[in-house]
Amino acid sequence: MQGTIIKGIAGFYYVKIDNDIIECKARGRFRLDELTPMVGDRVEISVKNNKGVIEKIYERSSELIRPAVSNVTQAFIIFTFKNPDLNSDLLNKFLMICEYHNLKIVVCFNKIDLVDIDEYMKIVNMLRKAEYEIMLINAKSGEGIEELKRHLSNNITVFCGPSGVGKSTILNQLIGNDLMKTGDISAKLGRGKHTTRHSELVDFNDGFIVDTPGFTSLDTLFIPRDEIQFYFPEFRELIGQCRFTGCIHYKEPNCAIKEAVDENEIDKERYDFYVKCIEEAPDGRNKR
Ligand SMILES: Nc1nc2c(ncn2[C@@H]2O[C@H](COP(=O)(O)OP(=O)(O)O)[C@@H](O)[C@H]2O)c(=O)[nH]1
Numbered sequence: 001m002q003g004t005i006i007k008g009i010a011g012f013y014y015v016k017i018d019n020d021i022i023e024c025k026a027r028g029r030f031r032l033d034e035l036t037p038m039v040g041d042r043v044e045i046s047v048k049n050n051k052g053v054i055e056k057i058y059e060r061s062s063e064l065i066r067p068a069v070s071n072v073t074q075a076f077i078i079f080t081f082k083n084p085d086l087n088s089d090l091l092n093k094f095l096m097i098c099e100y101h102n103l104k105i106v107v108c109f110n111k112i113d114l115v116d117i118d119e120y121m122k123i124v125n126m127l128r129k130a131e132y133e134i135m136l137i138n139a140k141s142g143e144g145i146e147e148l149k150r151h152l153s154n155n156i157t158v159f160c161g162p163s164g165v166g167k168s169t170i171l172n173q174l175i176g177n178d179l180m181k182t183g184d185i186s187a188k189l190g191r192g193k194h195t196t197r198h199s200e201l202v203d204f205n206d207g208f209i210v211d212t213p214g215f216t217s218l219d220t221l222f223i224p225r226d227e228i229q230f231y232f233p234e235f236r237e238l239i240g241q242c243r244f245t246g247c248i249h250y251k252e253p254n255c256a257i258k259e260a261v262d263e264n265e266i267d268k269e270r271y272d273f274y275v276k277c278i279e280e281a282p283d284g285r286n287k288r
Pocket residue numbers: 110111112113114137138139140141162163164165166167168169170
């Protein structure tokens with residue numbers, strides 16, 4: 001039988017198969033192979049005498065460390081224009097880290113009731129130009145929530161963004177009402193008992209939601225300097241068209257990326273952020 005680990009507590013793993021959740025232990029040999037089951041893992045289990053055993057862990061498509069969840073496919077990156085004010089460098093950092101983990105990205109601007117949206121279209125258009133999907137949300141009234149819901153199916157979705165932007169409010173809007181009907185909202189969303197809790201997957205709308213925010217640490221310095229370019233989707237089709245092989249689109253002449261910036265095909269602010277990343281990268285000083 002195949003399923004997904006949705007929770008792990010003290011050596012027990014809870015595997016969801018269709019509509020059942022089966023408590024399992026891991027086979028001893030995983031430890032020798034240095035493979036420990038993680039929340040998110042697709043696994044094969046056997047059940048004997050009512051005891052589940054994880055027999056096999058399928059290859060992971062991704063592995064996040066904080067939160068420790070595998071096979072995450074999508075990130076909802078949540079920000080606000082006001083309260084808190086938008087920090088676009090921070091937003092760009094979130095985008096870069098999610099790109100690094102190869103996640104599908106939906107950028108959600110929440111609390112649109114607090115602003116005149118016309119004043120912020122520059123930022124929205126900057127992201128649309130980079131082909132990001134943008135959602136404008138008012139979690140208090142529920143505006144935009146239904147559309148967001150549709151993105152959940154067939155994904156394991158992590159919510160990320162700075163504190164105070166409304167992640168918990170959106171999560172409650174998304175799944176609160178549905179779970180309320182089945183009476184187990186407190187079990188699924190409650191933060192009561194366990195203080196040191198691990199992430200769990202909340203099963204919803206033919207997908208799963210990671211119940212703790214992703215990427216609280218935004219360290220990007222581990223990404224090699226010449227790799228940073230691959231995490232800017234708007235660069236992709238131009239990579240390879242610069243004069244110099246190995247061009248990192250920084251100080252080199254005849255660079256296709258810089259030309260696209262000059263022609264306003266690539267957003268200048270996004271490019272400036274790229275340069276900042278290049279200059280901050282640990283191997284980035286005095287090299288060229
Ligand atoms: N005006 C307004 N306030 C909101 C909206 N969504 C959330 N908030 C408020 O923003 C504050 C922070 O929300 P919370 O969900 O705790 O943010 P988190 O830290 O990202 O989980 C709370 O007081 C919410 O009531 C919204 O769409 N509009």
